[in-house]
Amino acid sequence: MAEKEGSGEDCTLAEVEKKITEAFEVFDHECNNTVDIREIGSIVRSLGCFPTEAEVQELLSKVEEEEPTGHVHLEKFLPVMTKVLLDRSYRPIPEDVLLHAFEALDENKCGYITKEELVKYLTEEGEPFTQEEMEDMLSTALDPKTNTVRYRDHISKMVVDESEDLPL
CATH class of the missing domain: 1.10.238.10 (EF-hand)
Structure with a gap:
């Protein structure tokens, strides 16, 4: 056995x-x-x-x-x-924590962040994104019609389903 x-x-x-x-x-x-x-x-x-x-x-x-x-x-x-x-190191950030972070950046509480605001936050605050990381983020997060990120929609794309993770 x-x-x-x-x-x-x-x-x-x-x-x-x-x-x-x-x-x-x-x-x-x-x-x-x-x-x-x-x-x-x-x-x-x-x-x-x-x-x-x-x-x-x-x-x-x-x-x-x-x-x-x-x-x-x-x-x-x-x-x-x-x-x-x-060892399952470097686990993803939980959805509620991501939502709280986006809401903190959304000063007008309108449910979205403009491209300009996002670029400013991600290049000037905390651990800055590289140009390549910024382009990747914008290509997946940005609504090309409104030039905004509707963060509730984007978070659903960012969250990793642990059940679909590695076969452990």
Whole structure:
């Protein structure tokens, strides 16, 4: 009986490693099992994790080569990221907390934030977004007709359904 349980765990571990490898390969533009170090945050987030920039930097310190090359190798990234996923680190922010944050930014309490306000908040306050992150956010959040973000609608797109998460 213990053998079956062990093989089930191995299967789960293999599935987790496969998911990480597939996400890594999306960013491996040279097909040489390395990615640009600047892509690590995107890879981690594509796996359903939501680390702060400080947590991304901590992760980088674990996977970066001793002599920094600007690239991360899959063989160093895989065991570290596997542990992160199995430990369920960097969990998403709950929906009610996201809603409260948007409502705090919505000074007029009208249910939306203008593009200009959002850009200002995300580039000048707290941990600033990069230009690429800003473009990604606007492409998914912004209503092109009104140039606003109806945050209740956007939050529903941002929330991760834990039941659809990794097979753990």
